[in-house]
Amino acid sequence: MDLKKLAQELGVSQTTVSRALNGYPEVSEKTRKRVIEAANTYGYRPHSAARRLATGQAGAIGFVMTINDDVPTDPLMMEFLAGAGAAAAKAGIDIHIAPTAKEDELETYRRLAGSRQVDSVIISAPAQDDPRIGLCTEIGLPFIVHGRAMQDKIPYPCVDIDNEGGFHEATKLLLNMGHKQIGFLNGPTYLTFAAHREKGVRSALADTGLPEDAVTIHNGAMNEEFSYRSTLQLVEETQISGLLCSSLILAVGAVRALREKGLVIGKDISLIAHDDVFAYLRPDLFSIPLTCTRSPIRNAGYRIAERLSGIKRGQMLSCEHEIWPVDLVVRKSIGAAA
Amino acid sequence: MDLKKLAQELGVSQTTVSRALNGYPEVSEKTRKRVIEAANTYGYRPHSAARRLATGQAGAIGFVMTINDDVPTDPLMMEFLAGAGAAAAKAGIDIHIAPTAKEDELETYRRLAGSRQVDSVIISAPAQDDPRIGLCTEIGLPFIVHGRAMQDKIPYPCVDIDNEGGFHEATKLLLNMGHKQIGFLNGPTYLTFAAHREKGVRSALADTGLPEDAVTIHNGAMNEEFSYRSTLQLVEETQISGLLCSSLILAVGAVRALREKGLVIGKDISLIAHDDVFAYLRPDLFSIPLTCTRSPIRNAGYRIAERLSGIKRGQMLSCEHEIWPVDLVVRKSIGAAA
DNA sequence: AAAAGTTTCCAAAGCGCTTGCAAAATCATA
DNA sequence: TATGATTTTGCAAGCGCTTTGGAAACTTTT
Numbered sequence: 001m002d003l004k005k006l007a008q009e010l011g012v013s014q015t016t017v018s019r020a021l022n023g024y025p026e027v028s029e030k031t032r033k034r035v036i037e038a039a040n041t042y043g044y045r046p047h048s049a050a051r052r053l054a055t056g057q058a059g060a061i062g063f064v065m066t067i068n069d070d071v072p073t074d075p076l077m078m079e080f081l082a083g084a085g086a087a088a089a090k091a092g093i094d095i096h097i098a099p100t101a102k103e104d105e106l107e108t109y110r111r112l113a114g115s116r117q118v119d120s121v122i123i124s125a126p127a128q129d130d131p132r133i134g135l136c137t138e139i140g141l142p143f144i145v146h147g148r149a150m151q152d153k154i155p156y157p158c159v160d161i162d163n164e165g166g167f168h169e170a171t172k173l174l175l176n177m178g179h180k181q182i183g184f185l186n187g188p189t190y191l192t193f194a195a196h197r198e199k200g201v202r203s204a205l206a207d208t209g210l211p212e213d214a215v216t217i218h219n220g221a222m223n224e225e226f227s228y229r230s231t232l233q234l235v236e237e238t239q240i241s242g243l244l245c246s247s248l249i250l251a252v253g254a255v256r257a258l259r260e261k262g263l264v265i266g267k268d269i270s271l272i273a274h275d276d277v278f279a280y281l282r283p284d285l286f287s288i289p290l291t292c293t294r295s296p297i298r299n300a301g302y303r304i305a306e307r308l309s310g311i312k313r314g315q316m317l318s319c320e321h322e323i324w325p326v327d328l329v330v331r332k333s334i335g336a337a338a
Numbered sequence: 339m340d341l342k343k344l345a346q347e348l349g350v351s352q353t354t355v356s357r358a359l360n361g362y363p364e365v366s367e368k369t370r371k372r373v374i375e376a377a378n379t380y381g382y383r384p385h386s387a388a389r390r391l392a393t394g395q396a397g398a399i400g401f402v403m404t405i406n407d408d409v410p411t412d413p414l415m416m417e418f419l420a421g422a423g424a425a426a427a428k429a430g431i432d433i434h435i436a437p438t439a440k441e442d443e444l445e446t447y448r449r450l451a452g453s454r455q456v457d458s459v460i461i462s463a464p465a466q467d468d469p470r471i472g473l474c475t476e477i478g479l480p481f482i483v484h485g486r487a488m489q490d491k492i493p494y495p496c497v498d499i500d501n502e503g504g505f506h507e508a509t510k511l512l513l514n515m516g517h518k519q520i521g522f523l524n525g526p527t528y529l530t531f532a533a534h535r536e537k538g539v540r541s542a543l544a545d546t547g548l549p550e551d552a553v554t555i556h557n558g559a560m561n562e563e564f565s566y567r568s569t570l571q572l573v574e575e576t577q578i579s580g581l582l583c584s585s586l587i588l589a590v591g592a593v594r595a596l597r598e599k600g601l602v603i604g605k606d607i608s609l610i611a612h613d614d615v616f617a618y619l620r621p622d623l624f625s626i627p628l629t630c631t632r633s634p635i636r637n638a639g640y641r642i643a644e645r646l647s648g649i650k651r652g653q654m655l656s657c658e659h660e661i662w663p664v665d666l667v668v669r670k671s672i673g674a675a676a
Numbered sequence: 677a678a679a680a681g682t683t684t685c686c687a688a689a690g691c692g693c694t695t696g697c698a699a700a701a702t703c704a705t706a
Numbered sequence: 707t708a709t710g711a712t713t714t715t716g717c718a719a720g721c722g723c724t725t726t727g728g729a730a731a732c733t734t735t736t
Contacts, residue, residue: 002722013686018724028684045452049396050722052387053691067420075413075618082405085437094455095435099423114383117432224623249618256625280413280587285562287594340692351716356694366714388692391721 001042010038021046052116060096061088061308062118064108067099076276076297077124080146083301084122091309093119106135113141119313122146122304127190142311144304148192148321155319159304163193166293166326167200167244170272171215173291173328174242175208178337179270182242183234184217185227185250194219197246197274222246227253235261235269241337245273248281251290270334274326289331295324339380348376359384390454398434399426399646400456402446405437414614414635415462418484421639422460429647431457444473451479457651460484460642465528480649482642486530486659493657497642501531504631504664505538505582508610509553511629511666512580513546516675517608520580521572522555523565523588532557535584535612560584565591573599573607579675583611586619589628608672612664627669633662 007014012031020027020035027035038044052058063081081095088095096118100108109132112118120142123132128150136143137154145158174182184201187194198217205214216238218230227250234240235257245251251273255265263269265288275283275292283290303322311317345352350369358365358373365373376382390396401419419433426433434456438446447470450456458480461470466488474481475492483496512520522539525532536555543552554576556568565588572578573595583589589611593603601607603626613621613630621628641660649655 003724004722012684014723015687015725016685019685022724026684031684043448043452045449047391047722048453048455049387049390050691051724053385053391053693054722054724056691058387065420065423067424075416075616078413078416081435082403082437085403085435086405089437095437097419097423097433097435099420099427099433110381111383114381115386117386223618224620228623253623256623259625278413280561282562285566285591285594287597341694342692352693353695353716353718354714357715360694362695364714369714385692388721389694391723392692392694394721 001044002047003044006035006038006042006044009042010035056116057312058096058116058119059092060094060118061305062096062098062109062112062121063124064098064100064105064112064121066102066105068102075280076278079276079278079296079298080124080301083298083303084305085301087302087305088309091306093309095305106131109135109141110139113139116313120144120308120311122308126192128192128195137316140314140316142308142313142316144308144317146300146304148196150192150195157307157317157319157321159300159307159322159324160193161295161300161324162326163196164200164203166274166295166328167197168204169200169326169328170244170291170293171201171204172207173330174244174270174272174334175204175210177242177270177334179240179242180210180214180337181238181240182215182244183231183238183240184215184244184246185230185254186217186219186244186246187222188219194246201244216240222249224249224253224256227251228257229253231257232261235263240269242270242334243272245271248273248275248278248283248290248292251283251286252281255286255288266333266335268338270337272334275329283329284331286333288333290333291331292329294327294329300324339382340385341382344373344376344380344382347380348373394454395650396434396454396457397430398432398456399643400434400436400447400450400459401462402436402438402443402450402459404440404443406440413618414616417614417616417634417636418462418639421636421641422643423639425640425643426647429644431647433643444469447473447479448477451477454651458482458646458649460646464530466530466533475654478652478654480646480651480654482646482655484638484642486534488530488533495645495655495657495659497638497645497660497662498531499633499638499662500664501534502538502541504612504633504666505535506542507538507664507666508582508629508631509539509542510545511668512582512608512610512672513542513548515580515608515672517578517580518548518552518675519576519578520553520582521569521576521578522553522582522584523568523592524555524557524582524584525560526557532584539582554578560587562587562591562594565589566595567591569595570599573601578607580608580672581610583609586611586613586616586621586628586630589621589624590619593624593626604671604673606676608675610672613667621667622669624671626671628671629669630667632665632667638662 003014007017020032098108123143124146126145126147126149130149133156148158148160189195220226231254265271272291275294277296283292341352345355358370436446461481462484464483464485464487468487471494486496486498527533558564569592603609610629613632615634621630
């Protein structure tokens with residue numbers, strides 16, 4: 001059933017049906033009702049491609065997903081997408097996933113824009129000076145960054161959490177409890193979130209008058225093995241009594257290493273990790289419940305899609321930086337320094 | 339830059355440009371080369387909606403993602419999507435994510451088909467008698483089931499792993515090592531994979547001449563907490579010396595409970611879990627490396643998208659059931675019964 | 677009752693691409 | 707060189723929707 005047939009069936013023009021269905025005011029309520037009813041009974045659905053062609057809008061938000069065989073997919077991405085999807089569904093638009101190899105990333109954004117498959121895109125996991133921001137600005141593809149860049153040449157809109165503040169507070173908490181040497185397992189510093197967190201940690205040390213080498217930082221892939229090895233090394237080679245982890249996955253590896261070394265969490269070592277809120281890995285269910293900085297990544301996905309769903313192709317967003325506070329949830333994994 | 343302009347620029351007709359770019363044979367190689375070069379320098383990309391409208395093909399595979407606030411997203415979904423995405427990218431088509439609340443699920447499939455946004459869909463996590471199979475067959479929306487149904491009224495194509503065989507083998511292994519009482523933490527039995535796995539376990543018992551109550555099964559949500567509680571209960575109320583888990587997440591909870599009870603894995607209790615292969619949770623990195631039935635879910639995603647990417651809208655697939663064997667990887671978490 | 681203003685509807689022109697059919701150009705054969 | 711066969715190209719008609727510019731029908735005003 002297409003527009004033409006439906007219009008014939010009703011004995012009105014296609015124009016009228018289209019307007020009635022799309023809520024235009026110049027259709028009498030009586031006609032509108034009749035049209036809507038008929039559309040329902042016949043199960044009419046506009047052909048999306050036809051509508052897109054006619055309106056010039058894609059009705060979709062793009063999400064470029066980089067997949068490399070050697071790099072595992074991020075399980076948090078699904079949480080993020082669930083949030084974005086919910087907001088998109090509410091606005092009646094779609095999430096368009098564009099898988100790509102890392103090296104073809106920019107080309108994928110170009111393709112998405114050029115073929116008009118999406119009206120806007122989400123830029124996730126931004127690097128400090130991420131080329132995608134420049135690219136999207138240049139080609140007029142509206143976007144929101146999930147996270148932040150660390151450049152001020154090009155303004156851009158973003159939604160991010162206060163990584164610096166969160167880790168500042170977490171570090172301060174450890175310091176206040178008397179810890180003098182701490183370890184920090186973090187992501188690679190070319191990613192902004194990692195850089196921000198490091199900044200937060202360092203500023204807390206400075207505030208307390210501790211030297212820079214009071215913290216030993218390991219940067220690396222955010223997986224369990226990296227964290228296990230790093231923790232072993234930290235325990236063997238330094239005198240840390242506090243440990244910060246940039247994710248719960250890292251905390252899992254740390255816990256394994258600490259246990260192996262016979263160290264008791266919350267007593268010998270105080271542990272704080274960042275929790276993106278992921279139902280399959282809950283900090284309160286660790287054998288020693290974990291103190292966490294906490295911010296649900298699903299909410300970020302929702303908010304970004306929400307902001308994006310209003311805007312049409314070509315119309316750039318206001319470059320507002322929306323920074324959310326990070327909660328600090330205290331549980332049993334921390335204690336006073338010996 | 340659109341077709342028309344590009345054609346003008348080259349001094350040929352739109353037809354010729356279109357044909358050259360789409361690899362039709364009736365264009366001379368000389369012309370084709372010229373056209374392709376021009377397309378590259380001008381950065382021409384066909385408007386996807388226009389092409390879709392003209393060809394009647396959507397060029398996308400649909401993936402309906404149910405999101406309910408109370409039900410967490412499945413992290414494995416991302417692995418699956420990574421595989422599907424890779425195959426889709428290879429074929430030059432897209433994965434179209436359609437988020438939906440559980441109760442609107444069927445409606446979402448209808449909408450996807452009606453508005454022609456996709457040429458085909460993936461049906462994942464099928465229930466024993468899943469209504470989606472009937473629906474898609476009825477409305478002529480091509481699909482492949484990831485997993486299987488348990489009905490034979492309607493034929494359907496699927497890609498699944500041999501859940502029954504895998505758990506049969508795993509159970510047999512435990513029985514051969516002398517275990518007489520085993521526990522089994524499984525998903526809800528309305529989901530086929532869970533039903534199949536139970537079947538495999540039971541048939542192994544029967545083969546060995548053990549009574550039905552040699553196994554105690556707990557069905558529930560596949561999360562860590564369910565598994566933790568269930569394991570505690572099993573240990574307290576039964577005499578099990580072997581434990582099967584339907585996922586690594588369940589194994590995590592089981593390990594926590596067992597450790598808490600002071601039971602040594604591989605000695606007091608033998609543990610086998612199913613591993614969907616998920617880089618963030620590796621069975622070989624458990625403190626006692628885990629024996630597993632193993633099948634990468636990413637491969638399944640790849641294969642399904644691959645099969646789907648050839649077919650065009652309306653053209654149903656052959657109802658082949660593609661069942662993959664499941665590996666049994668033995669590690670230290672199992673040992674002979676006392 | 678005619679003029680002016682409103683409301684309701686329609687015809688037709690796109691949107692940018694593909695493709696059936698016909699025409700033009702090229703080649704092969706007699 | 708003429709003729710038919712073959713390769714290459716172009717014209718124009720869609721694909722199904724939105725939307726502009728009016729026309730037609732109806733109300734209100736004078």
